[in-house]
Amino acid sequence: MSETSTADPARPAGALGAVEQRGIEPVPVAERRGNPLQLFWVWFAANISVVGMPLGVSLVALGLSAWQAVLVAVLGAFGSFALVGLISVAGRRGGAPSLTLSRALFGTRGNAGPTAVALVSRLGWETVNTSTAALAIVTAASLLVGTGGDAKSAPIVAVLGVVLFVGCTVAVSGMGHGAILVVQKWSTWIFGAANLLILGFLAVTIDWQAVGRVPGGDLAAVLTGIGTIAAGTGIGWANSGADMARYQAPAVRALPLVMSASAGAGIPLVVMISMGSVVGASDPAIAASANPLDAIRGILPPSVAVGYLVISFVGLLLSNHLSVYSAGLTTLTLGLRVRRVWAVIVDVVVTTVASLLFLLVADGFYGPFTTFISLLAVPISAWIGIFLVDLLRRREYDPVALLDLSRNGAYFYTGGVRWSALGPWLVSIVVAALFMRITPGEVPWYTGPLHDTWVGANGMAWLVAAVVGGALYAVFGLRSAAGAR
Numbered sequence: 152m153s154e155t156s157t158a159d160p161a162r163p164a165g166a167l168g169a170v171e172q173r174g175i176e177p178v179p180v181a182e183r184r185g186n187p188l189q190l191f192w193v194w195f196a197a198n199i200s201v202v203g204m205p206l207g208v209s210l211v212a213l214g215l216s217a218w219q220a221v222l223v224a225v226l227g228a229f230g231s232f233a234l235v236g237l238i239s240v241a242g243r244r245g246g247a248p249s250l251t252l253s254r255a256l257f258g259t260r261g262n263a264g265p266t267a268v269a270l271v272s273r274l275g276w277e278t279v280n281t282s283t284a285a286l287a288i289v290t291a292a293s294l295l296v297g298t299g300g301d302a303k304s305a306p307i308v309a310v311l312g313v314v315l316f317v318g319c320t321v322a323v324s325g326m327g328h329g330a331i332l333v334v335q336k337w338s339t340w341i342f343g344a345a346n347l348l349i350l351g352f353l354a355v356t357i358d359w360q361a362v363g364r365v366p367g368g369d370l371a372a373v374l375t376g377i378g379t380i381a382a383g384t385g386i387g388w389a390n391s392g393a394d395m396a397r398y399q400a401p402a403v404r405a406l407p408l409v410m411s412a413s414a415g416a417g418i419p420l421v422v423m424i425s426m427g428s429v430v431g432a433s434d435p436a437i438a439a440s441a442n443p444l445d446a447i448r449g450i451l452p453p454s455v456a457v458g459y460l461v462i463s464f465v466g467l468l469l470s471n472h473l474s475v476y477s478a479g480l481t482t483l484t485l486g487l488r489v490r491r492v493w494a495v496i497v498d499v500v501v502t503t504v505a506s507l508l509f510l511l512v513a514d515g516f517y518g519p520f521t522t523f524i525s526l527l528a529v530p531i532s533a534w535i536g537i538f539l540v541d542l543l544r545r546r547e548y549d550p551v552a553l554l555d556l557s558r559n560g561a562y563f564y565t566g567g568v569r570w571s572a573l574g575p576w577l578v579s580i581v582v583a584a585l586f587m588r589i590t591p592g593e594v595p596w597y598t599g600p601l602h603d604t605w606v607g608a609n610g611m612a613w614l615v616a617a618v619v620g621g622a623l624y625a626v627f628g629l630r631s632a633a634g635a636r
Contacts, residue, residue: 174480174483175247175248175251175480175483175484175553175554176247176550176553176554177245177246177247177251177397177548177550177553178246178247178397178398179246180246180401182398183243183246183397183398183399183400183401184398184400185396185398185399185400185403186399186400186403187399187403187407187408187410187411188411189332189336190239190395190396190399190408190411190412190415191411191412191414191415192332192335192336192339192415193331193332193335193395193415193473194232194235194411194412194415194416195335195339195343195415195416195418195419196334196335196336196338196339196342196469196470197335197388197416197469197470197473197474198228198384198415198416198419198420198423198470199338199339199342199343199346199419199423199466199469199470200280200283200423200463200466200467200469200470201283201287201423201444201463201466201467202279202280202283202423202467202470203419203420203422203423203424203426203427204423204424204426204427204430204444205283205427206224206379206380206383206384206423206424206427207220207224207423207424207425207426207427207428207429207430207431208427208428208430208431208437209379210223210224210376210379210380210424210427210428210431211365211428211431211432211435212431213368213372213375213376213379214366214368214369214372215367215368215372215373215376215428216365216366216367216368216432217362217365217425217428217429217431217432218367219367219368219372219373219376220376220424220425220428220432221421221424221425221428222373223373223376223377223380224380224420224421224424224425224428225417225421226377226380227376227377227378227379227380227381227384227385228380228381228384228385228416228417228420228421228424229413229414229417229421230377230381230385230413231380231381231382231384231385231386231389232384232385232388232412232413232415232416232417232420233385233409233412233413234385234386234389234392234535234539235385235388235389235391235392235412235413235416236392236408236409236410236411236412236413237392237405237408237409237539237542238389238390238392238393238396238535238538238539238542239392239393239395239396239399239408239409239411239412240396240405240408240409240542241392241393241396241538241542241545241548242392242393242394242395242396242397242399243393243396243397243399243400243401243403243408244545244546244547244548245393245397245547245548245550245553246397246398246550247393247397247548247550247553248391248393248394248397248477248480248481248484249269249389249390249391249392249393249394249538250262250265250266250269250390250480250481250484251480251484251553252393252548252553253265253266253390253484253534253538254484254552254553254562255541255545255548255549255552255553255562256537256538256541256569256572256628257568257569257572257573257576258562258563258564258565258567258568258569258572258573259555259556259560259562259563259567260563260566260567260568261564261567261568261569261570261572261573262484263485263486264530264573264576264577265390265530265534265576266481266484266485267485268390268527268530268531268534269390269391269481269531269534270478270481270482270485271527272387272390272527272531273391273474273475273477273478273481273498274478274498274501274502274505275505275523275527276387276470276474277320277471277474277475277478277498277502278502278505278506278509279509279523280316280467280470280471280474281313281316281317281320281467281471281502281503281506282302282313282506282509282510283444283463283467284312284313284316284463284464284467284468284471285302285309285310285312285313285316285506285510286301286302286309286312286442286444286510287312287444287460287461287463287464287467288308288309288311288312288315288316288460288464289301289302289305289308289309289312289442290442290444290447290448290456290460291456291457291460291461292305292308293305293448294448294453294456294457294460295453295457300442300448301442302442302510302511303510303511306511309507309510309511310507313503313506313507313510314503316464316467316468316471317499317502317503319468320468320471320472320475320499321475321496321499331395331472331473331476334469334472335469335473338465338469342462342465342466342469343419345462346419346422346423346462346466349451349455349458349459349462350422350426352451352455353426353429353430353450353451356450356451357429357430357433357450358433358434359433361432361433361434362429362432362433365432371605371608371609374609374610374611375608375609375610378528378609378610378611378613378614379524379525379610380420380424381528381613382524382525382527382528382613383524384416384420385412385416386528386531386532386535386613387524387527387528387531388416389531389534389535390481390531390534390535391473391474391477392412394476394477394480395473396408430450433450444460444463447459447460447463475498475499478498479498482497482498486556522589522590525587525589525610525612525613526589528612528613528616529580529583529584529587529612529613529616530576530580530616531613532583532613532614532616532617532620533575533576533579533580533583533616533617533619533620534576534620535617535620536579536616536617536618536619536620536621536622536624537572537575537576537620537621537624537628539621540621540624540625540628540629541572541624541628541629543629544629549561549562569628571624571627571628572624572628574623574627575619575620575621575622575623575624575627575628576620578619578620578623579615579616579617579619579620579623580616582615582616582619583612583613583615583616583619584599584612585599585600585601585602585607586599586601586602586604586606586607586611586612586615587599587602587607587612588602588607599612
């Protein structure tokens, strides 16, 4: 069985007013005219959202000072998005989405595991974005009309916030690649400038003496912080790296692709995470709040706070519509024979329900948030390690085999599985789990037998997964990679 193209040649994917008809099939070389600057705008706008603030608050909760948190943000954000840039190189080479290219490594059936994890990751981040946007509406309503300050005390406002955000996401996400490039570019300038104005206002109103009194953490806390930021930023986006880069011109070099992702995402993330760490250091009660935007209500005057909450809502939308776009491609890679627009609709329904449960049922925000990014970081990092090692040898992908799910397909391998890649992926996850602790609340759900070691205590399980997966694949997979085109 072969997945046939859904592209409409009369409606080019790059046209702003047209819904993109292309699914996961490789982009023809003649249509690959992109450049790294386009990706810079895409990643900048996608990471200018207020979600960076909770990450900054979580660093202070780990025991870091605000100044250590800034250093951690630089290392974690720029470094992890360099990985996104490296995976973008595969998109330029193969012209297809990340998880579609991954079929060449894992087999057309064996790739289901990494693809399912990638889809859960995208759905999870969309849930976080949607929930945070709804909380922005809740917070604004509390300032304007005196409703409750969290979702459970103002459930109707929270539901309306979810519906509004989802509606805005669908309005943009269905447009596809051409619209995303235009929207992300102009949004970078508009909302980047607005965020800088708010940051300037915070700079003169924050209690800097309280910030300075927060003691610094030790090396272990710094390493844990770097892992937290890496897991919550670039690692979460890594398996989407090729989704936008598939339109890059074949002549584009690897280094500009890496720099466009690293700088494009790193700059806004460092700004937002730093702001969150400073706000968290000025008021320790913020980390215990059920609403991560309480800091905005407490620090800024009501009129300024409402304006910033509107900016936050739009900033989250810029991240979310890119995530929905990527999730639609990932859904198609799982083998669902539907158009990408319908895949987007299914995605939105799932995240709407999940967001309402997250807002109205879950206890707290930071516990489930950090648990989510820590859990998914392990299987995604394992995939990253294997994918990057494979990229060292692989210079091209067979465009026909990527879509051929039949037993005669070049990437069907043994029963649809390439065990020299899937085996290392599974083993690395198991090994990394030995170092993990899952604690969404006060009581741990799971504690690995090696959690008390230096690696486990410093939250480095994701790095273990990447190193083990990559090393095992280098031993067992590279010998056959040259022939697996």
